[in-house]
Amino acid sequence: MHYHIRHALENVTVYSYLKDEGTSLEKDIIDCSLGVNPCGVTPTLTKEAYADTFNLLHSYPAHPFTETRRHICQYFSDIADLDISQISMQSGSMSALCRINSIFLEEGTTVVAPMPCFSSYTSNARSCGAAIVSVPLKEEEKFAFDTDRYIAALKPGQRLAYIDNPNNPTGQALPLADIRRILDAAREKEIVVVIDEAYGDFLEKEESAVSLINDYDNLVIARTFSKGFGLGALRAGYIVLPKAMVPVLAKDPGEMTITTPADKLIPIVLQDPGFLKMSRETIANNKKALIDSLHVLHVSKTRPDVPIGLYYTDADTDLGAIFWKHGIRVEYGVDFEGIGKRHVRLRVPDDVKPLLTRIAAIESELQA
Incomplete structure (x- = not known):
């Protein structure tokens, strides 16, 4: 059967970093992918409040x-x-x-x-x-x-x-x-x-x-x-x-x-704007520690209090695959228009220290 869809959809190319990773997510993965608040949710929002619904x-x-x-x-x-x-x-x-x-x-x-x-x-x-x-x-x-x-x-x-x-x-x-x-x-x-x-x-x-x-x-x-x-x-x-x-x-x-x-x-x-202030401070500290640790990878212009950033290498390599190999889940540059396999989007986690260790290993591999 021929499906008569809107003409605009016939040849459209969909760009999206949402994908089905199935059971490939391992326990020892640092998730730096989707742009959630790494600090979670305000403590004023309780399980009881959710249960009340x-x-x-x-x-x-x-x-x-x-x-x-x-x-x-x-x-x-x-x-x-x-x-x-x-x-x-x-x-x-x-x-x-x-x-x-x-x-x-x-x-x-x-x-x-x-x-x-x-x-x-x-x-x-x-x-x-x-x-x-x-x-x-x-x-x-x-x-x-x-x-x-x-x-x-x-x-x-x-x-x-x-x-x-x-x-x-x-x-x-x-x-x-x-x-x-x-x-x-x-x-x-x-x-x-x-x-x-x-x-x-x-x-x-x-x-x-x-x-x-x-x-x-x-x-x-x-x-x-x-x-x-x-x-x-x-x-x-x-x-x-x-x-x-x-x-x-x-x-x-x-x-x-x-x-x-x-x-x-x-x-x-x-009713808890203080949670946002605390989140921004935590994110800024973690992001500064990450950026200050870099010697090989580059980072785009970015705000310290915004958890995401664009990181990239001069090497002609699949940077997202390298991050995954080292147990870091990121968004791949190929899923954005205007950038490619040398780029990744990374969202800082709540605890940046384990991430820094793995980033150091990635940079060593890129220098090899």
Whole structure:
């Protein structure tokens, strides 16, 4: 039988670092792969609080999640005056990005994106029919984001301009002044700017583009509770949008987009911002120790308090395979556009000392 699928999907190449590793995961593996918070979750979120949601599992979630959206507005109240209508709950930031793409993209549209960036986003954009205008982050510049180069790529007729901030895989972050410049340039050309803040909770709250949401009608932000707040298993995220865009999102809002356990536990984690501060300090210490230990491997421009970073070698070798051989699980560069087998994305663990021993062995092998 011939399956008549959307034309955009017929020849699309999917980039994603999610893969089925089956039973290959060994006990003696240091997991530095997916971008979780290495510090776990706030201790104020107890097993009892999670167990309390059991008796609600037979009911549908409390759509439209008014109280949870109110808590999110309150969380950002020191940097933005948000109405609950500006918050749309989604099943993680990937779901949020897919929702945004489904509204704005179709055959013949164009998205501007840095390369490398979150590869699942560009794959989804292409599946919606969009072409990607790539703005390279160059190895000779340590993969630093060039704001002028990005702005120069913006042209009339483009639908979306995507920026993951912090960037995935490099872990670098743009200052708000640069984001303002991009928003101003994009608005002149009627381009909507999508800021993916999946790793945004590893930055100070004041660095979030949420503080700009009421100044720009061409800004939309995707955020998640999976990373900084440590709720990856609950698949909870949200969109923050300007008031002018509320009726646009209402055309495809989604229903029952987060689970009841997520709905009940999000307010608890939001009440402990001190956990994020502690996490950033631990991550910064561990990441500094890792970077300071390097003599052969290179590291991209990156923020110390963001757990991920891009590491690479000059040697023509499969760096991801070498890391795996030494018992370190990372994300392979070939799963991102714009980089390749010489690169890996590594997320620091909670205990960095065993990692440093294995990194030293990897560097010795690369020098041999």
